[in-house]
Amino acid sequence: MKDRTKYFAYPYVLWIIIFIVFPSFLVLLYSMTTKESNGLTTIQFTLENFKKFFNPLYINILWDSIYLAAISTVICLLLGYPAAYIISKAHLSKRNTLLFLCILPMWMNMLLRTYAWMTILGNNGIINNLLSFLGLPTFNMLYTRGATVMGMVYNFLPFMILPVYTALSKMDIGILEAADDLGANKYVKFRKIILPLSMPGVISGIIMVFMPAVSTFIIPQLLGGNKNMMIGNLIEKLFILNGDWNFGSSISIIMMIIILIAMSIMNKFDVDKEGGARLW
Amino acid sequence: MDNAIIQLNNITKKFDGEIVLDDINLSVKKNEFVTLLGPSGCGKTTTLRIIGGFETPDEGEVYFDGNLINDVPPFKRQLNTVFQKYALFPHMNVFENIAFGLRINKMDEKLITNKVEKMLELFNLKNYGKRRIDQLSGGQQQRIAIARALVNEPKVLLLDEPLGALDLKLRKEMQHELKAMQKQIGITFIYVTHDQEEALTMSDTIVVMNDGIIQQMGTPIDIYNEPENAFVADFIGESNILNGVMHDDYLVEFLGKKFDCVDIGFGRGEEVDVVIRPEDLDLTPKGEGKLEGVVKSVTFKGVHYEMDIMVNDYEFLVHSTDMAPVGETVGLTLTPDDIHIMEKGD
Missing domain, CATH: 3.40.50.300 (P-loop containing nucleotide triphosphate hydrolases)
Known part of the structure; x- marks a missing residue:
């Protein structure tokens, strides 16, 4: 008898074609055509959109986005790994509460969460009010690169904690006892056993933080102000303000290529193929 | 030490x-x-x-x-x-x-x-x-x-x-x-x-x-x-464990019969566990053994036969190279050495 369960996949395949494959193809098409192409009859192919991007103005925005996203990812890793480690070592009854507290902010709308930071960091915000109340000098925190990084770390930290926690908590206790047994003190045990075995989780975490961070536009817009534009803001501006869909599409395609390259590099480090990088 | x-x-x-x-x-x-x-x-x-x-x-x-x-x-x-x-x-x-x-x-x-x-x-x-x-x-x-x-x-x-x-x-x-x-x-x-x-x-x-x-x-x-x-007798190897009563040093009763044994130091009339290893029981023709029972099942195990033999209301496990077909009445013999007397557990 033929296996008919594959038919259950068809609605999803259709979904992918309509909402993922087709739009991606459209983005690619827009990126390679001129603004004057209004229909199949007037279509004109060009690489001008890509060429336009290699202008120091835009390249700088790209590097800046990668730089800020990378910094946020590193901070998320430095904060998230110890947090995940502590949660995984906590008593079972406390563990779920701690995990819940990590996820709880994610239930709130991202826009609201980011607005909240504006009222905290603003010139008349909570921190500065507190400082002036204490008679200390106030300073400008909002609309800086630091505020953008802060916002990204805050929003994406759970995406680092969860995969690292999963990797740590599914680690075989027998393996850790074997390391004890063979004479490893807790530092050696961490360096030689726990850290390498949690790498798949770390790689998943890096991918899940870096990808949304590098392309976010809401956080730099609200917390970074106009001076600190990221690539996401550029794309948004081109589509919404300038109506230049072609140039916007070409930048999107460039971003996709950069992310693909980054993923394939990560793939090299993920020996066990357990992290999210295997998707690539 | x-x-x-x-x-x-x-x-x-x-x-x-x-x-x-x-x-x-x-x-x-x-x-x-x-x-x-x-x-x-x-x-x-x-x-x-x-x-x-x-x-x-x-x-x-x-x-x-x-x-x-x-x-x-x-x-x-x-x-x-x-x-x-x-x-x-x-x-x-x-x-x-x-x-x-x-x-x-x-x-x-x-x-x-x-x-x-x-x-x-x-x-x-x-x-x-x-x-x-x-x-x-x-x-x-x-x-x-x-x-x-x-x-x-x-x-x-x-x-x-x-x-x-x-x-x-x-x-x-x-x-x-x-x-x-x-x-x-x-x-x-x-x-x-x-x-x-x-x-x-x-x-x-x-x-x-x-x-x-x-x-x-x-x-x-x-x-x-x-x-x-x-417990040890049962866990190490297989055993028949029966209820018995010590009548005197070297004399135990189980299944309604008195047997010579090698154990001493129990009280007179003390209730005990009697342990007999399956390989220590020998088959004899009907009427020649001290115990007599009916063969309930026979399994060939390679080197020996494993038999369940019903004596009164106790089912003995017997390992022997001899074999008697199911339903036959056979005799069972054992020497005083084969009987192990143990204090009753809880």
């Missing part, structure tokens, strides 16, 4: 208020092969983990070579463990797994290579050094787990059911290999198993445990031939 390498004094351990080990006293001599034997949940693995340092006893002392080691963490103890599920490091190859303990001791790289190669050779794993752990069979992983522990030349090797996951043939091979190796390199083995045959084959001393209590300690021959109570 003087040449005891491991000494447990009055060890008690509770998990969630439930007593797992109840006042365990155990002394293991240098170069001895000691087996902790018992059904699952009897406390044998907990005893091993207390020696290894992975559990701390609630009460009692653990001595290693005369030194109290209750508060010494596992990584500072001069013993190594072979874990039930091997617990090999999945991110390291075979060589690195075996070298792990040596690397931690900051041994010279040349010496490490030397020792690891020697181990690989000893375990028939030459040229396997570069293999990943998941590319190996269960038997190979098992040998690497032992090699990883042995390469550190511990004074005591703890083994927690190391052969449990192997098939019968491989298990038998490994039993002999392990025993030979233990004699050859001369270190103390403390071995945990629930397999009584394995225990009888390999051990110098068997410690039979049940309900967190040591039931009997002795050589395999002693344990088999002179079980101290019905």
